[in-house]
Amino acid sequence: MKTFHLEFGRLGGFLLRLMFTRAGWWYILMIAFIAAGAARQQINLMILLWALMIPPLVINLWFSGSMLSKIRVTRHLPWGVCAGDPFGVELEVTSNRRYFSVRGVSIFDPLQWEISKSMRSLFDYPGKHTPLVGRVHFASIPAHKTCTASYRGVLMHRGRYRLGPMTLRTEYPFGLVRYRKVIPETAELLVYPQLGTISSRWKELQRRRQEELSHLSQTRFGQRSGEFHSLRDYQTGDSFQWIHWKTSARLDRLVVRQFEQPHGRDTFLLVIPWIPENPEPIDYAYVERALSFTASMARDITQQGSCQLGLGIASTKPEFLLGPTSQTLLRDIFVRLAVAEADPEFSLKEYLRKYSNRIGSNHTLIVVTTKKLHLPELETVADPEDIWHLGGLYENMVQLIVPEGDLDELFSLDGRLSEDSNALLTEAGV
Secondary structure (H helix, E strand, O other), X not given: OEEEEEEOOOOOOOEEEEEEOHHHHHHHHHHHHHHHHHHHHOOHHHHHHXXXXXXXXXXXXXXXXXHOOOEEEEEEEOOEEEOOOEEEEEEEEEEOOOOOOEEEEEEEEEEEEOOOHHHHOOOOOOOOOOOEEEEEEEEEEOOOOEEEEEEEEEOOOOEEEEEOOEEEEEOXXXXXXXXXXXXXXXXXXXXXXXXXXXXXXXXXXXXHHHHHHHHHHHHHHXXXXXXXXXXXXXXXXXXXXXXXXXHXXXXXXXXXXXXXXXXXXXXXXXXXXXXXXXXXXXHHHHHHHHHHHHHHHHHHHHHHOOOEEEEEEOOOOOEEEEEEOOHHHHHHHHHHHHHOOOEOOOOHHHHHHHHHHHOOOOOEEEEEEOOOOOOOOHHHHOOHHHHHHHHHHHHOEEEEEHHHOOOOXXXXXXXXXXXXXXXEEEEOOO
16 A cells, blocks of 8 residues: 655645635625615614624634644555556545534545556546546544545546546534635555456466477477476386386386476466557557456466566566566555556567567467567577577467457456447545
8 A cells, every 4th residue: 555644824825725615705796785774774783694694704714714724634545556446546635624523524535546648638538528537524623532434436448547636625613614725745645456257268278289399399309398297107108217018027118207397387478469550549549458358367377386487578678577476566566557558669678688588488478469470580589599599489489469459369358348438436435
């Protein structure tokens, strides 16, 4: 959780605004009417009534201004949230007043999506015309006490969101005058790509592919992976190096060693968020689907067990992450995917030239792209001594092209995500 402390004083750098409410303007008009009548008719009762109407206005002016002084606000918000998932922002308000309670204070916390310029012209996104605002109301905050309230919402688009500046407002006690204080401090909320479900078909395809690659490696080089587990009967394709000759002679049949396979296979996820020069909304939808699939894959791999997991984003601002699976690595992957931007210019050649030697040749390379790739010739990508390593990556590569429907049977979103989805903010009481 991220926490932000905001100190309020009577004079410190905050914008204090005073305005009369509609009731206040009618009240002033009534005072003026009575004052004019009293001055013209010289009626003592009207003069007395005019005099009695002045104190409530003065008291309201004084109380409303003093209500917002000596207040300390703490905002609690999550480090990040996935698109489509509900989230909450908690506000703690502490009154440092000595005697009187703070009453009737409302806090407005605007939220703005920091969308890129290219997407700004395409989408009528939430908050473009009417800002999204979270609101909480505190009926009473006793002196030297802390009260909490929260608002909840759902954001349907990944990216950076800017919270603030907050506005405090009160009309206490008579509702004739409204004081507002604008606090310039802001906070940032990251919205990760929407998560979905990886189908059993994908898992079955990966299992078969892993068995084929393992069998091919064993047939070619007699290699094995994992620790010794047990003995079993010989099967066609098993390496002769695995035969346990003493046991085979005693049983009068061939018996081979069986090795325990590791819990997870090292995986590197490479995303290419390509869009054409003149994109349409559907092009951005392809990018979002690719990023959602990648985030869901990273989550599932992290849950499966210990292995190496990596993320690459091939764009003008390339990203590279690689390490053992952990919640820290998963959060870093989500952060990179949250701020990834669609790009009409990318160079797979340059990306592989820069990072291929840092990816193990035993990694499964899953390339999720919005454009069909023409794999560059090995000689043009790597140095001669790295050609063998890059060839191993190509052998273990799986290419998924989003516009061609490669993800349709492999992945489904938990909820429907579209460019016109609205972000809803709801207020919660104290």
